[in-house]
Amino acid sequence: MKEESGASKSVWVDGIAMPVTHPLQENVTCDVCIVGAGIAGLTTAYHLMKEGKTVVILEAKNTICGGETSRTTAHLASALDDGFPELIRLFGVDGTRLAVQSHMAAIDRIEAIIKDEKIDCEFKRLDGYMFANNQEEEAQLTRELEAAHQIGWRDVILRKSCPLGSLTELPCLHFPNQGRFHVLKYLAGLTNAMLDKDVRIYTASKAVEFRTGPVTTVVTQDGHSVTANTLVVTTNVPVNDVVTMHTKQAPYRTYVIGARVAKGEVPDALYWDMQDPYHYIRLEESGGEGTDDLLIVGGEDHKTGQDDYPTLRYQKLEHWMRQHFPMAGEVVYRWSGQVLEPVDSLAFIGRNPGDADNVYIATGDSGHGMTHGTIAGMLLTDLIMGRKNEWATIYDPARVSLKTTGEFLKENLNVAAQYKDYVTGGEVKDASEVIPGTGRIMGRGPNKIAVYCDQDGVRHECSAICTHLGCVVSWNSAEHSWDCPCHGSRFDPFGKVISGPATKDLEKPGGR
Ligand SMILES: Cc1cc2nc3c(=O)[nH]c(=O)nc-3n(C[C@H](O)[C@H](O)[C@H](O)COP(=O)(O)OP(=O)(O)OC[C@H]3O[C@@H](n4cnc5c(N)ncnc54)[C@H](O)[C@@H]3O)c2cc1C
Ligand code: FES
Missing domain, CATH: 2.102.10.10 (Rieske [2Fe-2S] iron-sulphur domain)
Structure with missing residues (x-):
């Protein structure tokens, strides 16, 4: 997967040239120390750099973006996975509107950064389609539509038929202004912009000790330290917390296949169904005439460590794909990754509960890590700069709601059962x-x-x-x-x- 490039300025991660960085070999100080160089950590660092903060990033792996960010399918969606009626039940109409607006703002911010930094990363605005496969789901589509309109998203519309007939003969919901991009190309560009401005990024530098207080010190496995006024932990799952956050979210494995499909056979859009777990689909357009596009199909999620035959998931996914995309050709890619499902649908971005006031986390980003990671960059920067941000309450990691008791108990009873x-x-x-x-x-x-x-x-x-x-x-x-x-x-x-x-x-x- 990784090899040093000839120019020695970059290292190959999944075929993309990522900037080379080195391990921390001394004790350093800075305004903000960020632990974890995936989309959440790098985006936060980029925004803080723009505010004039000195930033140090520590990454455990030998390269940046080697975590779940390298496994993503990179849909950019503001149509949220758990559906609008459920979000309204949990966060009310105003909270749901804010959540959707934050994801829309994240897509806008990605687009703006791409323009500012001149990053070539296949960003494209697309329509998204949620499709029904039975009468019950069709009825649910209507409820989703009503809830979307209730929060003021009026250009979501119900279409009698899907742009691709083989997916379903039933209606679908049409969400405008979604998107996709190549996240590794994007983050390579973002990182180069930061390295040009002297943001210090240390790879192969695993944080093993977190000393917090008015000043924070993070110690790496080699015994070097970063002392900072502020600490941000963006390790996907917070490694600076032992219990609290892990009772509020649950880890799931999710599976992806990539199959060849003749150019133009599948309309370029984001698609997802209404099953639980749901299937998510997008296209990667080929570079040239006469070459195939890549159809990317994901799903078959299950709780991590709780399936004895995970390789069968690829078989099931392919079976589903061939039923819904009969034009799909050979499967050329298979991979899996992990997502963290918060008990109440939204990520946890903000101050680390029970810790010093200058310690922040971003976690629980579900299938929306591209936008949640970008929201983390914007929201954490505002909090660190002492600015008010209207998203702070809905993403507060300390939030508790009686309305999530059922899901909370279900996930934690499942954990307790594992001790058998x-x-x-x-x-x-x-x-x-x-x-x-x-x-x-x-x-x-x-x-x-x-x-x-x-x-x-x-x-x-x-x-x-x-x-x-x-x-x-x-x-x-x-x-x-x-x-x-x-x-x-x-x-x-x-x-x-x-x-x-x-x-x-x-x-x-x-x-x-
Ligand atoms: C198959 C799949 C498909 C997905 N599809 C989508 C999608 O279509 N759209 C979408 O929005 N989201 C999607 N997601 C979710 C999204 O990819 C992730 O939520 C997101 O990439 C997480 O980014 P992150 O920065 O939080 O974590 P990561 O990318 O995992 O980065 C965390 C980093 O922290 C480092 N780290 C960990 N511990 C330490 C330590 N002690 N010291 C230093 N560094 C440490 C890790 O090595 C890692 O590099 C998908 C996820 C998967 C798995
Ligand atoms: S991850 Fe918590 S016990 Fe293993």
Whole structure:
């Protein structure tokens, strides 16, 4: 995936030249330290730089944008996933209007930055279509339309038929002014603009300690520190919080396939259906005449660490695609990633609850991480600059609502149920039962061992107990990782942390 480019000014991430950065090798100070260089962290850094703040970004991976941002399908949508009637129930008409306006403003801001920084990243405004597949969904479309009009979004309209007949014979809702872009090209441009203005970005610099107070100090795994007036943690899932935020959101895996489709066969738009989990679809136009477009189809979400056969998800997705897009050709790409579903639909962007006043987080961005990440950049900058922002209340990470009790209990009871794995026997009795290229949980006395057998038949063992809050991890055969079914921490086959909330690797058996 990554290799040094000939010019040594860039490094290839998924075929895109990303700017080269280096690890932190000294102690530094700045106005704002940002931890995590995905869309949320980079966008926040960019806005703070524009305000004249000195900014340091720490990124654990060897390159920027190696987290979920590199897995996205990059729909830019202000038509929110959980639907307007549900949002109105949770946030009222005014709150829902603000939420939609914030996503519209995020798309506008992306477009403005692209213009200002002259970034070539395939940005395009598009129509979005939510389509019904049965009578019940058709009735729900009408309720969505009424709710959209209630918040004042009057150019959402109900169409008798979908632009693509094979999707459905039933009506669809038409949302104007959505969009798409190539997020890695966009963030490469944004990062180059920041490097030109001396924003310091350190990769391979994992933050392992957060000391907060009137001044914050973040220490990296190599023992170097960043001392700042303000700390912003944009690690997708906050790694500076052990419990609070992880009870308010749940991690889900989501799957994507990319299939060739003859140019012009599928009208260029965003599409999504009304199933739970829903399918999301867009097109990537080919560069030239006579070459195919790429049809990108996502869905089949499930709670992280809670599917024994995740590779079947690709099969199901392809089956669904062939029913709805009979013109689709060969599947040429398959990938999966993780999204964090907040219990009440909107991201958590603002002050970290229970922490010093100068510590901020952005998390819970659901399937709207492109816009939520951009909203984070705008909103956090206003909060840090001491400006009022009308979105602050709806995105406040400290918010609680009795209206979300049901969803809150459902997700947290699901987490509690995962601890049963402690008392079950494990999937295999002996490491020899684990076949090459796979991992299995083995019971050894009272302990649970995660056994991975590599392609050469060598077996590697580590404790199966997640270092976050102690759930038993589960093998993910689609990504070759150990995934925690509780709050979504992920570890590589040898137990090294891929993503949090866990910050420590799985222990070697016997705690070595
Ligand atoms: C398959 C898929 C499809 C999606 N489709 C869409 C879509 O169409 N539209 C949309 O809006 N959203 C979509 N999303 C969601 C969106 O991609 C994400 O929500 C968004 O990219 C998250 O950005 P982020 O900056 O919060 O996190 P990330 O991109 O994950 O960045 C966080 C960074 O923090 C770093 N980090 C973690 N811990 C540490 C540490 N201790 N020290 C230093 N650095 C650390 C990580 O290495 C990572 O680089 C999709 C997601 C997936 C998985
Ligand atoms: S992620 Fe919380 S226990 Fe594993």
